[in-house]
Amino acid sequence: MTTDSDGAGSGGAAERPRGDAAWLEVDEDGGFGVENLPYGVFSRSGELPRVGVAIGGYVLDLAGLAAAGLVEDRRWFASGSLNAFMVAGRAAWRANRARLVDLLTDGSARPEVEPHLIPLADVELLRPIEVADYVDFYSSEHHATNVGRIFRPDGNPLAPNWKRLPVAYHGRSGTVYPSGTPIIRPSGQRRAPGEEEPSFGPSLRLDVEAEVGFVAGVPSSAGRGVPTSAFRDHVFGFVLVNDWSARDVQALESLPLGPFLSKSFATSISPWVVPLAALEPARVAPPAQFPEPAPYLRCDEPWGLDLHLEVLINGQVAARPPFASMYWTAPQQLAHATVNGAPLRTGDLFASGTVSGPEREQRGCLLELTWNGQDPVELADGTKRAFLEDGDTVTIRGKAPGASGSVISLGEVTGTVHPPLP
Known part of the structure; x- marks a missing residue:
């Protein structure tokens, strides 16, 4: 059993539903x-x-x-x-x-x-919230290591700073869409294999990124960071996120700065915001962190979450990423995002980055699952995918253990890929 800052197990008596069954028939x-x-x-x-x-x-x-x-x-x-x-x-x-x-x-x-x-x-x-700002982290060591091996096969897969701070980019809040919104294939500059110069056109390497996000409720003052111990005082709950990514556009624009057009065209979130209190029973110890994080990133409570995700393409399971393997936790992400004095606003959305585990079937994006398209993933119906095709419907589901053996669903977030507009 975990203990919250009020000293009550699993989130405090006022937050914890009693053991009585609902009079409504519920599965x-x-x-x-x-x-x-x-x-x-x-x-x-x-x-x-x-x-x-x-x-x-x-x-x-x-x-x-x-x-x-x-x-x-x-x-x-x-x-x-x-x-x-x-x-x-x-x-x-x-x-x-x-x-x-x-x-x-x-x-x-x-x-x-x-x-x-x-x-x-x-x-x-x-869409459940009015999104103020949107930040996307890069917090799975398995994901970051795989991406490093794909693009830097002869170098260190993890950049030297990766284990010292939660790496992130600032996304575009205006294109955070509710589940079910059609996803128009984006266009941009990309360099096709064998080409010396980039060309402009629709992305040929459109990808899914299975993520979990948290939503801020209570704002903070400018100039003062939010410590990890104050996470519950500011964060309302968690949602599922699909950070759609145009990998070919991303590869060109990420040298030397980072994602821009490759990410800003669409981000999908699930319709239900699961309150922190419902996820208290799912809290587990995160992976050991070495070197020891800076003081502002240290957390006295275990804030790993035993969430189980599924990624489906056209109704068929392509991956089952385990969120409990995430290296950086949500309180650490919030502390890092505000440590420079940037104020927190109601409706701020913070996404985890792609959730991936150590096994191939646990990788939360096609970039990893297919090793950048070299080894297409085969679905149950025999179809194969290197990257997403027009007409593909992607669904991300999530669940967690609840109190007394119950299941906590995060619902699902879905989107169908449409061809670029003429």
Whole structure:
């Protein structure tokens, strides 16, 4: 059992759902039981977007509950994003979670709550947050090592600074899209094999990157970093991320600076934001770090997360990356992103970088799975992929262990590749 900063096991009594079963029939193996309660934004035909939580095969309409006086509302939930609720802070998050658990496990509340349950099949799930800034890290040692071996076969695969700080690039918040948004194949300058000069055209090496991101709720002051110990005070929850990548464009523009057009065309996120409290049982010790990190990166708590991802191409599993193998943890990433005094804003999204493990089937992108296209991956139906083709649908799923043997689902993020616009 882990211990949080309040001294209570697994996130504190106010954050931890009690052991009572929900009166609503829920498939606990489906991952959307009362121990999860992820937040999202949804709409129905002809109605304005609003905030809800997933429970079983339903979305519980928090705006409706608030209008009925069943949950506290300070104009948090009748909204097209979670930002107003996220900025309210940890005390509000804890109180609302505890109240929802009470409403869903107390049978006497059923007549009042049940009218606010809407089948998921009847709603459209939207982007859950208004993204302020977007930062993408490079925190898997297995991924970074493989990429180094691909592009520097005769050199050290890891740059000397990689184990001293969480490497990242600053992405483009305006192209962070909700799951299901079509992905238009990007164009840019790229050098095809055998060409001496670059040419312009659609990317020929479009890739998936399976990642996990966290979302900031409470901002911080300019000039003062957020220590690892304050992670829970600022971070609302986790989402799945697909950092779509044009590898041929990236190869040309990354000398000498870094990703730009190869990444900025699209990033997809899942519709559900899983609160930190739901993932407390999934916390594990991260890999040992050597050399010892700088003081501002040291973390007194184990913040590895035992998340299990699946990458599917056209419905067929291509990889199963293990998030527990990530070298740099989320509190370390947040501390590094703010240590120079850059203020944290509500809606800031921080992605982990590609999640990869030591085995081939655990590599979270086609660049690694196919060794830069040299060894195409074969899917269950016999088709092969070196990189993504037009019409391919990519889905990333995620789950984690919950309390008392339950499953916590992070849902899924999906996107279909479309040809470039004329």
